[in-house]
């Protein structure tokens with residue numbers, strides 16, 4: 001098979017380049033071919049993956065969740081979609097963790113050389129495609145507010161510091177939701193959507209039991225309680241994303257959400273847009289490589 005390795009030189013602690021010789025050596029032991037492309041600037045990989053989709057069987061993406069999201073958006077705008085394989089080198093690497101791919105390159109390549117790919121859902125927020133999460137409200141800005149200098153210095157802890165700072169702000173915004181011909185409205189401090197049970201490097205075992213190929217997405221509306229809302233939110237996260245009595249948890253393939261024009265939405269850790277949105281799930285839209293364990297659990 002023909003692979004294109006696209007890597008982000010600034011993801012995580014910015015040291016992926018040192019792995020290239022090892023990767024080329026591993027490929028030289030097989031019949032597979034590999035080309036390598038280094039991202040030149042933000043959004044570069046979106047353009048490159050859209051153009052190169054028709055020329056390759058597999059896109060190997062080395063970076064964090066933002067890098068994977070760029071490649072996904074390029075691929076989705078192309079008719080032929082290569083299989084997606086990940087080499088995590090970012091900070092949280094949630095998508096790779098969901099697919100059971102860790103930082104051991106030799107072990108990951110073994111999966112790409114030997115395992116059969118699986119079909120996975122792709123979600124869409126307005127025009128933007130995403131794989132595993134959407135968020136607004138408290139904590140939703142930290143993945144892009146944190147500076148690369150802090151990530152390089154503190155690694156994952158940089159996100160934790162930013163999250164603690166965000167808890168000092170007040171959050172309260174109205175939402176009207178339409179899903180499956182039903183309507184609801186409430187006032188939220190946060191909306192979190194996940195396609196499995198991992199976000200921000202955390203495992204939220206009690207958030208959902210959904211699969212990655214069922215054509216459905218899950219949204220949790222964390223309501224603004226009259227008192228102790230920060231404490232309630234924290235207690236839900238500490239208990240693995242357990243739903244609190246007052247919160248609303250919906251499962252559907254399409255949500256239409258109306259809210260204030262200044263409410264920001266984040267998809268896969270990257271800024272997406274402000275205001276009203278439509279979220280849709282396309283069932284089994286791409287093929288990905290996953291570890292045998294994760295294939296059993298999520299597919």
Ligand SMILES: Nc1ncnc2c1ncn2[C@@H]1O[C@H](COP(=O)(O)OP(=O)(O)OP(=O)(O)O)[C@@H](O)[C@H]1O
Nearest residue numbers: 011012039040041042064065066067090091092093
């Ligand atoms: N050559 C480049 N120079 C500067 N920024 C780049 C370059 N190529 C890509 N980027 C940007 O780097 C940002 C961070 O990438 P990514 O999200 O993969 O890493 P991370 O934040 O360390 O990991 P994670 O999202 O898993 O926590 C992305 O927003 C991407 O647009």
